Amino acid sequence: MSKKIFDNTLIIGMGLIGSSVARSLKKSKLSANILGYDINQNVINKCKKLKIVDLFVSNLNNSKYQFDLIIICSPLGTYSSIFKKLNKLIKQDCIITDVGSVKTEVINQYEKHCNNSYITFVPGHPIAGLEKSGPEYGFADLFKNRYCIITTKNSKNKNVKKIEKMWKSFGMKVEYMNSKHHDKVLAMTSHIPQLIAYSIVATTTDLENRMKDEVIKYSAAGFRDFTRLAGSDPIMWRDVYSQNKEAVLDMLGRFSEDLASLQKAIRNKDLNKMEKIFSSTKKIRKLIEDYGQAGSFDPREKK
Amino acid sequence: MSKKIFDNTLIIGMGLIGSSVARSLKKSKLSANILGYDINQNVINKCKKLKIVDLFVSNLNNSKYQFDLIIICSPLGTYSSIFKKLNKLIKQDCIITDVGSVKTEVINQYEKHCNNSYITFVPGHPIAGLEKSGPEYGFADLFKNRYCIITTKNSKNKNVKKIEKMWKSFGMKVEYMNSKHHDKVLAMTSHIPQLIAYSIVATTTDLENRMKDEVIKYSAAGFRDFTRLAGSDPIMWRDVYSQNKEAVLDMLGRFSEDLASLQKAIRNKDLNKMEKIFSSTKKIRKLIEDYGQAGSFDPREKK
Numbered sequence: 001m002s003k004k005i006f007d008n009t010l011i012i013g014m015g016l017i018g019s020s021v022a023r024s025l026k027k028s029k030l031s032a033n034i035l036g037y038d039i040n041q042n043v044i045n046k047c048k049k050l051k052i053v054d055l056f057v058s059n060l061n062n063s064k065y066q067f068d069l070i071i072i073c074s075p076l077g078t079y080s081s082i083f084k085k086l087n088k089l090i091k092q093d094c095i096i097t098d099v100g101s102v103k104t105e106v107i108n109q110y111e112k113h114c115n116n117s118y119i120t121f122v123p124g125h126p127i128a129g130l131e132k133s134g135p136e137y138g139f140a141d142l143f144k145n146r147y148c149i150i151t152t153k154n155s156k157n158k159n160v161k162k163i164e165k166m167w168k169s170f171g172m173k174v175e176y177m178n179s180k181h182h183d184k185v186l187a188m189t190s191h192i193p194q195l196i197a198y199s200i201v202a203t204t205t206d207l208e209n210r211m212k213d214e215v216i217k218y219s220a221a222g223f224r225d226f227t228r229l230a231g232s233d234p235i236m237w238r239d240v241y242s243q244n245k246e247a248v249l250d251m252l253g254r255f256s257e258d259l260a261s262l263q264k265a266i267r268n269k270d271l272n273k274m275e276k277i278f279s280s281t282k283k284i285r286k287l288i289e290d291y292g293q294a295g296s297f298d299p300r301e302k303k
Numbered sequence: 304m305s306k307k308i309f310d311n312t313l314i315i316g317m318g319l320i321g322s323s324v325a326r327s328l329k330k331s332k333l334s335a336n337i338l339g340y341d342i343n344q345n346v347i348n349k350c351k352k353l354k355i356v357d358l359f360v361s362n363l364n365n366s367k368y369q370f371d372l373i374i375i376c377s378p379l380g381t382y383s384s385i386f387k388k389l390n391k392l393i394k395q396d397c398i399i400t401d402v403g404s405v406k407t408e409v410i411n412q413y414e415k416h417c418n419n420s421y422i423t424f425v426p427g428h429p430i431a432g433l434e435k436s437g438p439e440y441g442f443a444d445l446f447k448n449r450y451c452i453i454t455t456k457n458s459k460n461k462n463v464k465k466i467e468k469m470w471k472s473f474g475m476k477v478e479y480m481n482s483k484h485h486d487k488v489l490a491m492t493s494h495i496p497q498l499i500a501y502s503i504v505a506t507t508t509d510l511e512n513r514m515k516d517e518v519i520k521y522s523a524a525g526f527r528d529f530t531r532l533a534g535s536d537p538i539m540w541r542d543v544y545s546q547n548k549e550a551v552l553d554m555l556g557r558f559s560e561d562l563a564s565l566q567k568a569i570r571n572k573d574l575n576k577m578e579k580i581f582s583s584t585k586k587i588r589k590l591i592e593d594y595g596q597a598g599s600f601d602p603r604e605k606k
Contacts, residue, residue: 077574101524127524131588147521185517188507190524195569196499197525199562201584204491206557214488219591220449221404221430221493222500225528231588234581241569241577252566254509256559259502263555266498266544271380274544278537281504285434285534288522 003169005162006031010057010067012082013074014038014047015233016130017099019138021071022052024170027140035065046135060085069162072098076239079106083113090118095159097122101186103151103179105243120159123179125149125186126172131231144171145292151179187247191240192255195248197229198237306472308465309334313360313370315385316377317341317350318536319433320402322441324374325355327473330443338368349438363388372465375401379542382409386416393421398462400425404489406454406482408546423462426482428452428489429475434534447474448595454482490550494543495558498551500532501540 009031011018018036025031036053037060038044044056057063060082067090072082079100086096096119100106103123110121128146130137148167154160155176164174177185200223204215215223241248265273312334314321321339328334339356340363341347347359360366363385370393375385382403389399399422403409406426413424431449433440451470455463458479467477480488503526507518518526544551568576 127521129524146523149521185514185521186524188510188514188518189521189526193503193525193529195565196503196562197528198581198584199565200496200499200558201587202565202580203554203558203561204587205583206561207491211488211491215491216587216590217594218430218450218452218488218492219594221432221489222496222532223492224591225500225532226496227584227588227591229525229528230581230584232581232585234578234585237581238574238577242572242574245569245572248569249566251506252562252569255503255506256562258506258509259499259555259559262498262502262505263552266548266551266555269545269548271541271545274541275537277505278501278533278535278540280508281501281530281533282535282537284504284507284519285530287519288527288530291520291522 003029004032005165006069008033008035008065008067009069009071010035010037010065011053012037012060012070012072013078014043014052014135015073016133016135016138017126017128017142018071018073019047019050019052019135020128020140020142021073021099021170022047023138023140024143025166028166028169030166030169031069035067043135050135052135052138060089063089066090066092067094068092070094070096072096072100075233075236076100076102076106076243077235080109080113083110086119087114087116090116093118093120095120095122095162097124097163099124099126101125101127101190101240102244103182107151107179120157122160122163123151124163124167125151125182126167126170127190128172129232131228133233133236141171143167146172148172148174149177149182150174151177151182153178183244183247184251187244187251191244191248192251194229194232194237195241195252196255197226200226201230306332307335308468309372311336311338311368311370312372312374313338313340313368314356315340315363315373315375316381317346317355317438318376319436319438319441320429320431320445321374321376322350322353322355322438323431323443323445324376324402324473325350326441326443327446328469331469331472333469333472334372338370346438353438355438355441363392366392369393369395370397371395373397373399375399375403378536378539379403379405379409379546380538383412383416386413389422390417390419393419396421396423398423398425398465400427400466402427402429404428404430404493404543405547406452406485410454410482423460425463425466426454427466427470428454428485429470429473430493431475432535434531436536436539444474446470449475451475451477452480452485453477454480454485456481486547486550487554490547490554494547494551495554497532497535497540498544498555499558500529503529504533
């Protein structure tokens with residue numbers, strides 16, 4: 001029996017995530033044809049060389065193809081323009097889904113720009129990634145054992161089930177959540193850690209030159225873990241903070257209070273308080289390891 | 304020709320670093336005998352089982368042995384008591400060195416408690432580590448390709464040269480620096496990242512239960528990298544902040560300013576400013592990779 005559930009799938013945005021989706025889709029045989037779209041000719045050339053998709057669509061305004069699945073994998077700032085184009089383009093039943101790490105604002109934009117009854121929009125977020133950008137770094141196993149969150153109320157809808165099936169066939173665990181709650185959880189697990197990593201690495205760029213060189217040289221002491229995150233795509237993250245502003249500012253406020261409290265403990269040499277805080281965090285790490293979400297770090301350099 | 308340059312080496316504190324030093328020392332054949340000391344019987348038992356040292360010394364007040372090398376690998380808070388005991392114990396030429404990540408305060412304490420002319424103190428800091436604690440996690444290659452900083456003015460002294468030789472034989476690159484500068488650089492590369500990691504993980508522990516569970520479950524999005532650091536030994540870190548207070552508070556002030564500036568950019572949806580900051584940090588990551596100090600991260604779980 002054929003595994004195919006889609007005829008023509010279009011992936012918009014062929015960077016790290018888009019190219020990994022294409023690779024997984026090919027492996028899963030869920031779509032007869034896989035088409036790609038990207039505004040960057042350099043990205044298109046890399047994908048062609050690596051044979052990641054069957055064909056590239058050159059223009060979203062007047063494509064000669066129709067699609068039964070469209071997966072948006074471009075930065076959040078591109079969505080409104082994409083929604084407007086797809087609203088005009090689509091003339092047969094089509095599921096649109098996405099991979100963006102903010103969901104409430106994405107749903108708002110979809111509702112603002114799309115009134116095409118052929119479209120079912122299934123907002124999604126596969127929580128997987130790497131600090132590298134570009135199709136050459138993508139790989140099919142990126143999604144394996146990771147969680148994918150779908151933020152729709154209609155989890156029984158047959159089109160939603162198709163999207164669930166797709167992510168599950170890539171090895172993901174699928175969960176449903178409302179979009180506001182998703183945005184709060186992700187502010188804490190992703191957007192704030194990323195922001196802090198950017199901030200501390202930015203502090204280094206302001207140091208006098210000799211000091212800066214030494215911080216880089218001796219970075220193996222902890223700092224390097226932050227720079228790994230801070231190596232991520234600037235445009236993608238700029239858009240995340242712009243679109244998840246409220247939740248990010250809320251969590252950032254809580255973090256700043258906790259940091260101020262630790263700062264005070266250091267100023268007062270309050271050993272008991274420090275020990276208590278540092279011991280409590282160790283337990284959180286243990287829970288993440290138990291959940292199988294810790295990844296693995298090797299302090300040695302790659303061969 | 305024999306490689307041996309020490310007869311009796313004593314390692315005080317047999318945790319992750321102490322046990323790794325013992326393993327490296329054995330491998331290098333630089334010391335005829337390797338003795339250990341620890342206040343924790345559980346640690347001693349593990350070391351005996353793993354045959355990490357030749358013998359354990361039970362008491363620093365009246366040991367029947369004398370040593371030509373003593374390496375202090377215990378938390379910084381234990382140093383003053385150790386210095387007092389060694390000042391009485393030592394009755395033949397002996398080099399004392401250490402591995403602590405704060406140096407100015409350590410030198411002050413040595414000068415306060417030791418006036419024994421048999422002792423040469425060589426303050427050192429091998430910049431290497433893992434978030435695990437205990438002798439069972441140590442390994443000889445921990446020091447390979449990492450930097451070791453020696454904070455003494457007498458880099459030509461024959462005893463200092465012996466310590467340099469030891470770390471080099473473990474695969475380290477040795478550099479000399481004054482202790483105040485060391486403490487500033489390490490505040491930025493190590494103490495502040497660690498403090499921020501503790502702080503953000505602590506923020507999570509304050510969240511309502513449902514939210515906390517979800518943050519742990521979906522931690523693969525960036526948060527987990529912070530929890531890795533926050534899994535480190537609480538006592539060790541408590542002592543670091545207590546003893547490098549000034550430099551840590553200074554760097555923390557700079558970081559807080561930068562974070563506030565990013566917070567403002569988010570509040571104002573200042574996309575240009577965000578993109579500019581996020582792009583500058585990407586360059587720092589690249590420099591660390593070029594330096595061969597990036598380690599390697601595998602997002603997959605360990606087999």
